[in-house]
Structures are given as structure tokens and as C-alpha cells.
Amino acid sequence: MKGMTQLTYEEFGRRFFEVAVTEERVGSAFSSITGGSFDVGPIPSGPGGLARVTAHVEIGEPRIARNVGELITFTVEIMLTIGLVVDLRVDRIKYDVDGLITLPLTVRAAEPLELRIDVTPPRPKDVIVGVASHNLRGEFIRAVGQVDTEIKRFVAQHVAEEIDKPEVKAARIIDVGAELGRAFENM
Numbered sequence: 533m534k535g536m537t538q539l540t541y542e543e544f545g546r547r548f549f550e551v552a553v554t555e556e557r558v559g560s561a562f563s564s565i566t567g568g569s570f571d572v573g574p575i576p577s578g579p580g581g582l583a584r585v586t587a588h589v590e591i592g593e594p595r596i597a598r599n600v601g602e603l604i605t606f607t608v609e610i611m612l613t614i615g616l617v618v619d620l621r622v623d624r625i626k627y628d629v630d631g632l633i634t635l636p637l638t639v640r641a642a643e644p645l646e647l648r649i650d651v652t653p654p655r656p657k658d659v660i661v662g663v664a665s666h667n668l669r670g671e672f673i674r675a676v677g678q679v680d681t682e683i684k685r686f687v688a689q690h691v692a693e694e695i696d697k698p699e700v701k702a703a704r705i706i707d708v709g710a711e712l713g714r715a716f717e718n719m
Contacts, residue, residue, distance in 0.1 A: 545641075549604060552706065553639045553647060555596040558606050561649055561703040565694040566594050566610055572690075574619065577682055583673075584619040585682065589690075606637040606649075612687065616663075618673055625670045629683060631661045633691055642705075649704040653692040656684035 539547070573586035592611035599605045612631035617624055633654055642648045661683050665671050674680065694700060 549639065549641070549647070550600055552708070553598075553604055553649075555598050555606070557706070558598075558608070558637060558649060559594055559596050561700070562594055562608065562610075562695075564697075564700055564703070565691070566591050570690075572686065575682075575686070577618070577679075582620070584621075585679075586617050586619070587683075587686075588615040589613075589687075604639045606639075608635040608637060609633070610635070610691075614661075614683065616679070616683065618679065620673070623669070625673050626666055627670065627674065627679065628664045629661050631659060631683070631687060633659045633687060635691070635695075645707070645709040647706040647708060651695050651704065653695065654688040656681070656688045659684040659687045661687075 569588065569590040571586070571588050574584035575586075577583045577585045590613040592613070595609045595611075597607045597609075599607070610633045612629070612633065614627075614629035614631060616627040616629055618627070635654060635658070636652050638650045640648050640650055661680055663674060663680055663683070665674055
């Protein structure tokens with residue numbers, strides 16, 4: 533055809549990938565684990581598990597950045613607000629925690645004709661927390677009880693469990709063949 537620029541199948545596939553996998557689509561795959569809240573505990577903590585920790589965790593909406601290189605990757609940042617209480621049986625110490633968890637994602641092509649969003653499960657080192665205690669005793673307990681480390685461990689474990697849920701796994705798979713079939717049926 534005159535005036536038509538042809539693409540190789542490889543060029544077409546690459547362009548298709550770049551158009552099909554956007555920040556919005558990736559965000560929708562994680563919508564079930566963001567924007568909500570949950571309660572945790574009581575969890576034994578500290579030396580000998582003498583303290584009991586409870587928390588109310590609020591999960592913010594994700595910030596998503598796309599990087600188009602040889603692979604299409606994303607960095608998902610999720611803000612957390614945590615109200616933490618350490619019950620020492622003789623005293624209850626409250627902490628306010630702001631946190632950030634970072635999830636790296638990679639989009640891949642898979643059989644039969646799918647786009648798959650691979651997520652690396654977070655580790656405690658992928659969690660950043662800022663802990664504010666309300667008094668000097670709280671700071672002491674925070675250091676002795678390794679409160680920051682426990683928060684990071686728990687948050688990483690919880691998010692790893694959430695991204696492994698069947699509905700989240702299903703949302704990370706785009707069945708291109710089925711989507712194309714529906715598009716052609718509606719023509």
C-alpha cells in the first residue's frame with residue numbers, strides 16, 4: 533500500500549508491549565492491596581517475646597514509574613501509615629510510623645499469548661520506616677525491642693503474602709488472545 537510504513541513482527545510486538553502495559557494497567561493489578569487498611573496483632577516481640585505489638589496499618593495509593601529499556605520495568609512505591617502500640621504489660625507505648633515499600637516489576641511475554649507482570653517479593657530492606665515515639669521511654673523500648681526491624685519484617689511479609697493471593701496473581705496476567713478475540717467480536 534502506498535504511504536504505509538511496514539513494521540517487522542518484532543517491531544510491532546515491541547510497540548504493542550509499550551502501548552499495552554502502562555502505569556494505569558499496572559496500578560489496577562495492585563488495586564486490591566492498596567488504598568485500604570488492616571489491623572495486626574497482638575504479636576509477641578522483643579527479648580523473650582515479653583512485649584505484645586499491635587498495629588493499625590493504612591496503605592496509600594501506589595506511585596508507579598515505568599522504565600522502557602530492553603525490558604519494560606516498573607517501580608511501585610506504596611506509602612504506609614502505621615499506628616503501633618507496644619504493650620509491656622506494665623505500660624503501653626505508642627509509636628507513629630510512616631513507611632514506604634518499593635516493589636520492582638518486570639513485564640514479560642508468555643505462552644500462549646499473555647503479558648505477565650512479575651513481582652519480586654519484598655524483603656525487609658525494601659521497606660523504609662520513620663518511627664516517632666512520644667517519650668524517652670518509647671525511644672529506649674524502640675532500640676531494645678528492635679521495633680524498626682520488626683516493622684520492616686512484618687510489612688515485607690504481609691505485602692509478599694498479598695501479592696501471592698490468587699486474585700492479585702490473576703490481575704497480573706493479561707490474556708492478549710482472549711482480549712483480541714473480544715475486540716474482534718465487538719466489531
